[in-house]
Amino acid sequence: MNAAEPPPEQKDTRILMIEDDIADAELVKFALREAGLAFDLRCVDNKEDFLEELEHGDPDIVLSDYALPSFDGLSALRLAKQKRPELPFIFVTGTLGEELAIETLKNGATDYVLKTRLSRLVPAVHRARREAEERVERRHAEEKLRESHEQLRALSIYLQHVREEERTRIAREVHDELGQELTGLKFDLSSLAAWLPRDQRQFQDDIKAMLAQIDAIIQTVRRISTELRPSVLDDLGLAAAIEWQTHEFQTRTGLQSHITLDVQSPVIDQELNTAFFRIFQETLTNVMRHASATKLDVRLTQEAGKLVLEVKDNGRGISEAQMASSRSIGLLGMRERAALLGGEFHIRGVAGKGTTVTVRIPLRRAAPNNGQREHENPNHRRSRRGAPRVEANPCH
Ligand SMILES: Nc1ncnc2c1ncn2[C@@H]1O[C@H](COP(=O)(O)OP(=O)(O)O)[C@@H](O)[C@H]1O
Numbered sequence: 323m324n325a326a327e328p329p330p331e332q333k334d335t336r337i338l339m340i341e342d343d344i345a346d347a348e349l350v351k352f353a354l355r356e357a358g359l360a361f362d363l364r365c366v367d368n369k370e371d372f373l374e375e376l377e378h379g380d381p382d383i384v385l386s387d388y389a390l391p392s393f394d395g396l397s398a399l400r401l402a403k404q405k406r407p408e409l410p411f412i413f414v415t416g417t418l419g420e421e422l423a424i425e426t427l428k429n430g431a432t433d434y435v436l437k438t439r440l441s442r443l444v445p446a447v448h449r450a451r452r453e454a455e456e457r458v459e460r461r462h463a464e465e466k467l468r469e470s471h472e473q474l475r476a477l478s479i480y481l482q483h484v485r486e487e488e489r490t491r492i493a494r495e496v497h498d499e500l501g502q503e504l505t506g507l508k509f510d511l512s513s514l515a516a517w518l519p520r521d522q523r524q525f526q527d528d529i530k531a532m533l534a535q536i537d538a539i540i541q542t543v544r545r546i547s548t549e550l551r552p553s554v555l556d557d558l559g560l561a562a563a564i565e566w567q568t569h570e571f572q573t574r575t576g577l578q579s580h581i582t583l584d585v586q587s588p589v590i591d592q593e594l595n596t597a598f599f600r601i602f603q604e605t606l607t608n609v610m611r612h613a614s615a616t617k618l619d620v621r622l623t624q625e626a627g628k629l630v631l632e633v634k635d636n637g638r639g640i641s642e643a644q645m646a647s648s649r650s651i652g653l654l655g656m657r658e659r660a661a662l663l664g665g666e667f668h669i670r671g672v673a674g675k676g677t678t679v680t681v682r683i684p685l686r687r688a689a690p691n692n693g694q695r696e697h698e699n700p701n702h703r704r705s706r707r708g709a710p711r712v713e714a715n716p717c718h
């Protein structure tokens with residue numbers, strides 16, 4: 323609000339009146355004045371003047387007769403709803419049958435007052451204005467809420483993106499730089515061992531122990547870098563990464579896992595790959611932490627332009643309450659990740675039978691980002707020893 327502008331309750335109420343009878347108009351003004359309302363009233367009796375006042379006069383409220391010789395109240399109401407939907411509109415009429423009264427309210431009129439009961443007019447004006455203000459305030463509040471929700475979404479996209487980029491960068495640096503340094507150190511130590519006379523047994527043993535320790539550190543570095551972001555996801559694609567992750571999971575938990583991969587076209591969308599992979603990891607963590615399952619069934623398929631991941635366990639089954647709980651931040655995050663790419667996330671559970679997570683995200687026809695490789699090998703059917711069983715697709 324402008325600083326010079328008085329608050330609404332101190333301003334004169336700008337009334338736009340539709341009335342063709344001068345005596346009636348005077349009667350209404352009298353009733354308004356009598357009730358102590360400070361107002362500024364414009365009176366019109368035809369469509370053109372009404373439109374002009376509606377668009378340029380900035381009225382706070384319309385008081386309209388119902389039947390006029392050249393114009394009628396219902397058309398005026400319709401015009402007002404079109405041009406200024408929030409503007410309160412009260413019919414002030416000589417007579418109005420019950421049916422017509424209902425009709426006007428159905429068409430969006432705020433109220434109606436009979437000319438024989440004008441004492442009702444000012445309270446009706448006050449109430450109409452208050453309600454209109456409340457509606458405007460509510461709309462503003464809703465808009466603000468929507469805006470802040472959109473900002474939160476944008477922030478969430480940004481944070482996920484930054485996080486993923488950061489993880490990829492750290493994974494690479496840890497792997498490449500630390501890995502190379504350690505390999506160099508190992509090489510130097512081996513050279514030193516070759517230099518040392520054979521009879522220096524104590525030193526030889528120390529060096530051997532150090533070499534074993536460096537090997538262990540190299541393994542740790544590899545593991546950390548892979549956990550940050552498995553290079554298989556970027557190098558071989560989503561199907562390979564899912565297979566690899568399932569294998570890791572099976573090794574770690576002993577859960578009997580079965581995978582079906584049926585992806586027909588290459589997925590070159592890194593964001594999509596990342597979303598699927600992170601949702602998959604979170605789902606596996608949930609299976610490990612909450613399901614008490616003995617079997618896991620993973621399917622990555624493609625249907626009608628969408629990539630679909632289904633993860634089914636045979637554990638205790640998630641309950642309705644757990645699904646709906648506001649504390650289920652993990653589920654919320656997965657749902658949000660899928661929604662950000664225009665997809666859906668579903669989880670359902672049957673008590674004692676298990677839980678199924680389904681993620682469905684449309685394949686976008688996005689051009690590959692700069693420097694990105696193809697992330698999916700469509701014919702990826704490698705089966706490693708000890709790896710979970712991969713079912714071949716009969717269509718390929
Ligand atoms: N596979 C599952 N089997 C049984 N319960 C599950 C499964 N996945 C999730 N849940 C239930 O849903 C809840 C919410 O999961 P989540 O949002 O990931 O939170 P968190 O894992 O941090 O508890 C879990 O606490 C658990 O009770």
Ligand SMILES: [Mg+2]
Nearest residue numbers: 607608652653
């Ligand atoms: Mg969780």
